[in-house]
Amino acid sequence: MQIDIFLYERMTALDAIGPMDVLARLPGAEVTFVGVEAGPVRTETNLGLVADVGIADAPSPDILLVPGGFGQSDLMDHGPLLDWLRACHEQTTWTTSVCTGSLLLAAAGILEGKKATSHWLALDQLPNYGAIPTEERVVFDGKVVTAAGVSSGIDMGLELLARIAGDDLAQIVQLGIEYDPAPPFDAGSPRKAPAAAVEFLRSNSRFVLEGR
Amino acid sequence: MQIDIFLYERMTALDAIGPMDVLARLPGAEVTFVGVEAGPVRTETNLGLVADVGIADAPSPDILLVPGGFGQSDLMDHGPLLDWLRACHEQTTWTTSVCTGSLLLAAAGILEGKKATSHWLALDQLPNYGAIPTEERVVFDGKVVTAAGVSSGIDMGLELLARIAGDDLAQIVQLGIEYDPAPPFDAGSPRKAPAAAVEFLRSNSRFVLEGR
Numbered sequence: 001m002q003i004d005i006f007l008y009e010r011m012t013a014l015d016a017i018g019p020m021d022v023l024a025r026l027p028g029a030e031v032t033f034v035g036v037e038a039g040p041v042r043t044e045t046n047l048g049l050v051a052d053v054g055i056a057d058a059p060s061p062d063i064l065l066v067p068g069g070f071g072q073s074d075l076m077d078h079g080p081l082l083d084w085l086r087a088c089h090e091q092t093t094w095t096t097s098v099c100t101g102s103l104l105l106a107a108a109g110i111l112e113g114k115k116a117t118s119h120w121l122a123l124d125q126l127p128n129y130g131a132i133p134t135e136e137r138v139v140f141d142g143k144v145v146t147a148a149g150v151s152s153g154i155d156m157g158l159e160l161l162a163r164i165a166g167d168d169l170a171q172i173v174q175l176g177i178e179y180d181p182a183p184p185f186d187a188g189s190p191r192k193a194p195a196a197a198v199e200f201l202r203s204n205s206r207f208v209l210e211g212r
Numbered sequence: 213m214q215i216d217i218f219l220y221e222r223m224t225a226l227d228a229i230g231p232m233d234v235l236a237r238l239p240g241a242e243v244t245f246v247g248v249e250a251g252p253v254r255t256e257t258n259l260g261l262v263a264d265v266g267i268a269d270a271p272s273p274d275i276l277l278v279p280g281g282f283g284q285s286d287l288m289d290h291g292p293l294l295d296w297l298r299a300c301h302e303q304t305t306w307t308t309s310v311c312t313g314s315l316l317l318a319a320a321g322i323l324e325g326k327k328a329t330s331h332w333l334a335l336d337q338l339p340n341y342g343a344i345p346t347e348e349r350v351v352f353d354g355k356v357v358t359a360a361g362v363s364s365g366i367d368m369g370l371e372l373l374a375r376i377a378g379d380d381l382a383q384i385v386q387l388g389i390e391y392d393p394a395p396p397f398d399a400g401s402p403r404k405a406p407a408a409a410v411e412f413l414r415s416n417s418r419f420v421l422e423g424r
Contacts, residue, residue: 013232018224031258033247044236049260049261063246149390150388151390152390155394155396158395159396162396168372168409171399175400175401176361177226178311179362179393179395181363181365181367190387193387197384200384206309
């Protein structure tokens with residue numbers, strides 16, 4: 001099972017790392033970190049992540065994972081990247097995204113006519129690409145799997161792992177990463193958070209999208 | 213607020229990235245990625261993370277974060293590292309760990325007489341260093357904060373951010389990373405998971421600690 005994880009400048013690290021630390025535990029998984037070009041990129045928080053190969057040399061993936069982040073907007077017209085996403089998608093068993101990574105899939109034409117999600121602040125952009133915005137944390141439409149904002153990639157990884165390898169292994173991996181979440185507040189979605197928090201982020205979306 | 217995140221070979225990426233993508237959103241946060249030496253390290257899943265400075269050149273942190281992972285066991289006798297952890301701890305406002313990162317704090321003598329946690333498979337090692345194992349997801353004892361396995365670092369990050377900057381900001385950050393967890397199973401702790409999953413990991417701890 002070949003897993004290609006796309007890395008790029010000013011991405012959100014957790015978007016990629018959450019599902020990575022789940023899916024990499026699939027027996028026989030081979031994980032490859034792919035950049036536009038090989039070499040380190042810097043996340044929103046200035047962490048260097050190493051892309052081991054560029055898109056021109058990346059192995060054809062069984063699972064493609066595209067994270068989101070502030071830098072996503074710089075890539076929406078990147079022809080070679082969109083070509084690569086389309087070429088991957090023709091061969092994948094699963095094409096996946098977290099957060100605003102779905103907008104890159106959308107820009108490549110992959111979400112046309114498909115139910116999909118994204119970060120809640122970006123959901124309204126999906127119809128511009130023919131996608132059907134869906135307010136669920138993890139959305140399956142055929143082989144396309146999109147997850148909501150940032151931390152939702154962990155849930156996506158476990159759901160996908162269960163479909164691929166069965167519930168028993170998914171529960172072992174969940175126990176292995178001790179994923180028994182206990183957030184100190186019930187503020188993780190705009191339907192639950194205090195109105196002031198929702199309003200703050202609607203008015204200051206760069207706060208979350210840009211890191212700080 | 214200077215945050216030093218320690219990176220090392222065969223660490224678990226999510227241990228560091230979960231709390232990083234929370235705490236980096238503190239206003240005025242400066243995040244520095246510190247290795248034993250400067251340069252890239254490889255996580256359990258072979259992702260390259262770039263340590264921008266070595267411990268000899270690291271800034272004195274207000275918050276120190278030590279992740280866990282399979283490579284932790286190789287560092288338990290690393291004199292210069294343990295010296296650095298102790299020197300940091302003398303200056304910090306908060307000294308924190310995720311997963312088996314607490315064993316490195318313990319080896320440095322920082323957990324003596326303190327309540328602490330770790331990955332559930334490693335809890336029984338804490339008394340060897342005078343720590344008091346505590347079966348909670350996030351354990352505060354004075355300025356020392358330890359979190360349980362892997363994914364618990366996200367909860368720790370939010371709890372710590374609330375103590376530092378208040379509940380309002382913590383809820384904004386929780387909403388920003390859309391942390392409204394919805395795991396597909398209730399299997400994230402040994403008290404909840406199927407007995408077979410617990411037994412599998414007790415007999416195959418390398419499965420989780422080593423990645424795959």
